[in-house]
Amino acid sequence: MIQPDFSADWEPKIIAFCCNYCAYAAADLAGSKRMQYATNVRIIHSPCTGKIEMEHILEAFEKGIDGILVAGCLEGGCHFIEGNLRARKRTDRIRDLLDEIGIGGDRLLMINLSAAMAPTFVERVQEIVETVKAMGPNPLKLSNQRESA
């Protein structure tokens, strides 16, 4: 197994798939309120977490992303009724797969929040950043670098 590179200047890269109706607005609100959170996160605007396919997440990990946050509406509050519930089942499945593969399921986190919950968004972003920092870089990143070298 490839050992992760814990060089001092390493910072994790994290994607946050944010639902249009809640997390994206919460992130926007956090920005409007000038709340500070880690700059490691790149937000991808999604119409609903139910639109995020398992392949999207796996592709990102294969390309070397260190962590992924899937942020959907509160349970019962999905604009499309059950998109967030489906996303939860899919992320649970991928977490198991990532554990089996050796990448680590904890690199993928799904959260539920409403558009007004900017502080929660900031907290949970911080949480995944800390988790991924503790886990180290995605082991595939080194492998990808080796291949391209």
Next chain:
Amino acid sequence: MIVASPKTVTELKNQLARHQKALFVGCGTCVTVCLAGGEREISIASYAVRMARKIEGKPLELTQVTIERQCENEFIKDLADLAAKAEVIVSFGCGAGVQAIAERFPTKPVYPGLNTQFLGILEEQAIWTEKCLGCGDCMLEQFGGICPVTRCAKHMLNGPCGGSTENQCEVDQDRPCAWQLIHARLKSIGQLDRLEAIIPPKDWRPAWHGGARKIIRKEHRV
């Protein structure tokens, strides 16, 4: 339809341990419907196996394709070009698909990507249940359309056994007693008198006990 379940990533990885170039072949018929070996499922399996191999430092070159039906040579022959470029083929079809591909490409190793389970139906979203053993001598008319050979844990033809509790099978509390279902069904179609008949022991000769079966329909032969 034929119902199958996926092998784990570890199983697939172990199968492919000695190879560097693989072709994953999905099947667009039964196993697509049972969400085990269709285009999407082989895509997910490909990601997982590729990543697992990369982590081990032994990258695997993977190509994926899904054909309409793996159990028909007419569709399998389209794989020829891709198969020629691969060291190994992993078939995500049922056992028949795996063997059909293996017959078509005699010099190529062909491994199963799924565990073929049974002939069944979709009970509700993502739940499949077994309904038919393929015994070769259907007796469903006598049992109101509910097969005791498949659905009774004891395969009783003259049931019930007396062990069921609250309509559930004593072997598995989550499974309904087939004979309870047969009784209810015969009652609803007004054929309860069928239960008075003693069914003789089943003739198992048409079943697979004599080895793999073959059907020849002369009227359709060319």
